[in-house]
Amino acid sequence: MSMPLASSGLQTAQVAEDKLVVSIGPQHPGAGHFRFTITVDGDTIVDVAPDPGYVHRGAEKQTEYRTYLQSIPMLERSSLTDVTNIIGPYSLAAEELMGIEIPPRGQYLRMIMSENQRIMSHLYWLGIQGIFLGHSTMFMWPLGDRDIFVDLGQMIGGARITYSYWIPGGVRNDMPESFKPRALKVFDYFETRLKDYERIFFQNPLFLKRTEDVGVLRREDAIKLGVVGPVLRGSDVKSDTRIDEPYCFYKDLDFEVPSYKECDTYARCMVHLVEMRQSMRIIRQCLEKMPLGPVRVKLSPQQRTNPGEAYARVEAARGAMSFHIISDGSTKPYRVRISVPSMRNLIVLKKLLIGSHVADMPAIYWSLDYWPVEADK
Amino acid sequence: MSIVVDSFRAFIAGIRQLPRKRMTMRYPDVQTEMQSYYVYDPKLGVAKPGYKGRHILWLDKCTGCQLCSIACENISQAIEMVKVSRSQPNNKKSIFPQVDYAKCVFCGLCVDACPFYALGMTEDFNLVSTTKKNLVYAPEKLAIPPKVTRPKVEFKIDKDVAYHD
Numbered sequence: 001m002s003m004p005l006a007s008s009g010l011q012t013a014q015v016a017e018d019k020l021v022v023s024i025g026p027q028h029p030g031a032g033h034f035r036f037t038i039t040v041d042g043d044t045i046v047d048v049a050p051d052p053g054y055v056h057r058g059a060e061k062q063t064e065y066r067t068y069l070q071s072i073p074m075l076e077r078s079s080l081t082d083v084t085n086i087i088g089p090y091s092l093a094a095e096e097l098m099g100i101e102i103p104p105r106g107q108y109l110r111m112i113m114s115e116n117q118r119i120m121s122h123l124y125w126l127g128i129q130g131i132f133l134g135h136s137t138m139f140m141w142p143l144g145d146r147d148i149f150v151d152l153g154q155m156i157g158g159a160r161i162t163y164s165y166w167i168p169g170g171v172r173n174d175m176p177e178s179f180k181p182r183a184l185k186v187f188d189y190f191e192t193r194l195k196d197y198e199r200i201f202f203q204n205p206l207f208l209k210r211t212e213d214v215g216v217l218r219r220e221d222a223i224k225l226g227v228v229g230p231v232l233r234g235s236d237v238k239s240d241t242r243i244d245e246p247y248c249f250y251k252d253l254d255f256e257v258p259s260y261k262e263c264d265t266y267a268r269c270m271v272h273l274v275e276m277r278q279s280m281r282i283i284r285q286c287l288e289k290m291p292l293g294p295v296r297v298k299l300s301p302q303q304r305t306n307p308g309e310a311y312a313r314v315e316a317a318r319g320a321m322s323f324h325i326i327s328d329g330s331t332k333p334y335r336v337r338i339s340v341p342s343m344r345n346l347i348v349l350k351k352l353l354i355g356s357h358v359a360d361m362p363a364i365y366w367s368l369d370y371w372p373v374e375a376d377k
Numbered sequence: 378m379s380i381v382v383d384s385f386r387a388f389i390a391g392i393r394q395l396p397r398k399r400m401t402m403r404y405p406d407v408q409t410e411m412q413s414y415y416v417y418d419p420k421l422g423v424a425k426p427g428y429k430g431r432h433i434l435w436l437d438k439c440t441g442c443q444l445c446s447i448a449c450e451n452i453s454q455a456i457e458m459v460k461v462s463r464s465q466p467n468n469k470k471s472i473f474p475q476v477d478y479a480k481c482v483f484c485g486l487c488v489d490a491c492p493f494y495a496l497g498m499t500e501d502f503n504l505v506s507t508t509k510k511n512l513v514y515a516p517e518k519l520a521i522p523p524k525v526t527r528p529k530v531e532f533k534i535d536k537d538v539a540y541h542d
Binding site: 164186 | 380387390393412423424447448482490
């Protein structure tokens with residue numbers, strides 16, 4: 001039996017004497033285009049049924065009708081906060097099939113854009129996490145500071161968000177000379193800013209009360225369920241594609257991978273904060289070590305590949321993003337399989353939410369950094 | 378005890394922002410300094426960094442080869458080759474690209490496809506229109522360089538404050 005509550009328009013259904021089914025989404029502000037139904041017993045969640053797929057656009061199938069270059073703008077739109085990292089593995093796999101070697105300067109520029117994108121994605125995540133916990137200052141500050149990093153990306157990429165910068169064959173253009181002094185200024189500013197974030201949000205007693213010992217994902221469960229990225233590192237597993245399977249020149253750089261023993265929502269939030277610092281550290285090193293030279297290998301727009309298979313993986317902002325391309329030697333791929341981190345992290349929602357309070361649901365849900373558009377592809 | 382101290386510290390961190398200058402820009406009145414044009418060098422096979430806004434077409438260089446239109450196929454189908462009454466020795470058919478900005482995604486791959494230095498992208502992003510027809514830019518309209526009339530402001534950044542002048 002369904003009965004809409006007059007005040008909120010919420011759809012509910014009584015399943016037993018003491019249990020109620022509540023539908024959340026797909027138009028929930030913050031949840032994105034994603035719906036899940038929870039069964040509640042009083043204030044406790046007893047069952048969760050995630051229902052993804054509202055924004056499925058068939059990205060895998062669409063790549064079969066496009067040349068390797070033409071797929072780039074379409075794939076970017078699957079993950080708007082993380083555009084460089086979603087086309088990264090696609091380009092790496094396509095290059096492996098084409099059998100080409102990218103010049104070192106191009107590789108360094110890829111790393112700079114990739115890390116800049118990670119900071120932007122984490123700041124966006126932090127803003128939404130702030131507003132989910134009722135801390136509206138933490139919504140304004142990160143989204144304001146994110147704009148500075150959007151400007152940095154614009155200096156190289158030439159667009160605000162979707163730059164189509166990392167393409168098969170290298171990168172589109174070299175960076176302008178004004179980028180290095182500007183970036184160093186921005187990092188000095190942002191490091192003092194991160195201390196402010198810590199004071200007002202991460203060490204705030206109210207934030208600690210809301211997140212500590214909430215949504216605990218034990219180390220063995222995290223490994224068994226196959227989660228990736230900050231969620232895995234928040235569960236005391238030091239795993240990072242940049243270290244395990246280094247691509248570009250990550251093996252030459254010096255950076256730390258954070259991991260926390262607490263395994264709760266607070267640990268997952270802290271991983272994001274530390275990763276922003278480490279990303280800035282990586283870009284600083286890249287700017288120093290960068291050699292001069294070409295950035296792109298000239299390819300035909302109708303570039304053919306060798307027949308065969310290729311698999312590539314990069315560490316995106318939300319975890320390991322991988323592409324598997326099968327080619328029959330023509331200008332278009334025969335089959336493309338995309339594995340996105342959001343979909344792999346969604347599986348733990350069912351584990352974490354059961355047994356927790358309804359009020360903890362936003363904090364747990366957003367600490368997984370689930371992005372419906374990316375997951376549905 | 379630490380709850381009191383940490384709450385106080387959070388409060389102070391907020392209070393310290395009060396005397397700082399405004400970070401947001403008063404957009405319709407002012408505008409930030411934009412980068413130069415995004416242009417591609419087919420000889421070197423690499424582009425020059427610049428903002429990818431609306432296109433600019435250098436009519437005298439265009440040969441009507443349709444490579445930009447082919448590059449846009451399967452991306453957004455925004456470029457269509459149209460006939461223009463204009464006699465040009467290097468463009469016998471007198472066909473030039475026409476861009477529909479209702480469809481364009483500003484990826485700039487058409488610029489990368491041009492082998493004759495005829496197409497570039499400008500810093501103009503103000504493409505607002507009340508009708509869909511006005512968003513279709515004919516070749517003659519694309520050839521006009523954009524004019525920015527708004528006063529420009531600089532986004533300044535210091536060690537602990539970022540603001541618009």
